[in-house]
Amino acid sequence: MRIDKFLSECKVATRSETAKAVRRGAVLLDGVPVKRADTPVDPETSVVTYCGEVVNYRRYTYVILNKPDGYVSATEDKREKTVLDLLDEEVTKFEVFPCGRLDKNTLGLMLLTNNGPLAHTLLSPKRHVEKVYRFECAKAPSEGDIEALQNGVDIGGYVTKPCTVKMTGDTSGEITLSEGKYHQIKLMFEAVENRILYLERIRFAFLTLGDLERGEWRYLTEEEIKKLEGLGK
Numbered sequence: 684m685r686i687d688k689f690l691s692e693c694k695v696a697t698r699s700e701t702a703k704a705v706r707r708g709a710v711l712l713d714g715v716p717v718k719r720a721d722t723p724v725d726p727e728t729s730v731v732t733y734c735g736e737v738v739n740y741r742r743y744t745y746v747i748l749n750k751p752d753g754y755v756s757a758t759e760d761k762r763e764k765t766v767l768d769l770l771d772e773e774v775t776k777f778e779v780f781p782c783g784r785l786d787k788n789t790l791g792l793m794l795l796t797n798n799g800p801l802a803h804t805l806l807s808p809k810r811h812v813e814k815v816y817r818f819e820c821a822k823a824p825s826e827g828d829i830e831a832l833q834n835g836v837d838i839g840g841y842v843t844k845p846c847t848v849k850m851t852g853d854t855s856g857e858i859t860l861s862e863g864k865y866h867q868i869k870l871m872f873e874a875v876e877n878r879i880l881y882l883e884r885i886r887f888a889f890l891t892l893g894d895l896e897r898g899e900w901r902y903l904t905e906e907e908i909k910k911l912e913g914l915g916k
C-alpha cells in the first residue's frame with residue numbers, strides 16, 4: 684500500500700497533505716524520511732510517523748456502546764438523537780454504523796463497526812449469533828407461555844425460531860435469541876398476551892458490557908476483534 688493511501692485510510696492526512704508533509708520531511712518510514720508519497724508500506728509491519736506521531740494502522744474500527752434510553756439505532760435522523768451522537772469524532776470519522784438495531788427504548792450492548800461484510804455475516808440468520816436480553820414484562824408468564832416463547836410464536840406471519848427463556852423473578856428474566864426480527868421480543872410477548880416493560884441487551888455473541896456504564900463506549904480489544912472476525916469466517 685502507498686504511504687499516502689495508508690495515511691488517508693487512517694484519516695491522518697489527505698493525499699495532498701501527505702504530499703506536502705513528504706516535501707517537508709515530516710513523513711517517516713521506519714524512522715527514515717520518505718522522498719515520495721507513493722512509497723510502499725506494509726500496514727502490518729511498517730512504522731509510519733506523520734509530523735512526529737506514530738500512526739497505527741487499523742483496517743476496521745469496532746466499538747461497543749452501552750446504549751441508553753431515547754437514542755435511535757441509526758447513523759442519522761432528522762428528529763431523534765442517534766447512537767452515533769454518543770461516540771467521539773475520533774470514532775465517527777471512520778464511519779461506523781450499528782451492527783443490528785435496538786429499539787429507541789431498548790438499552791444495552793450495541794456493536795458498531797465499519798466492517799460491512801462482517802456486520803452482514805454476524806446478522807445473517809444462518810450464523811445463529813446469540814443475543815441475550817434482560818427483560819421485565821407486565822405479568823408473570825405461565826409455564827405454557829414460556830414453552831410457547833421457547834418453541835416459537837407467530838409474530839405476524841413469521842414464526843420465531845426456538846430460543847431460551849430463563850425467568851429470574853415472577854416478571855423478569857433473560858431471553859436468548861439467535862435471530863433478530865424487528866421488535867422481535869416485544870412482539871413475542873404480545874403473542875402470549877403479555878407486554879415488555881423493560882428490555883436490555885446484555886450479550887452479543889461473546890461480547891458483554893462488563894463495567895461499561897450507560898452511555899459509554901470502548902474500542903474492542905485486539906483479542907475481541909480476532910474472535911469476532913473469526914465468527915465471520
Ligand code: URA
Nearest residue numbers: 786789866867868869
Ligand atoms: N426485540 C425487541 O423487541 N426490541 C429490541 O430492541 C430488540 C429485540
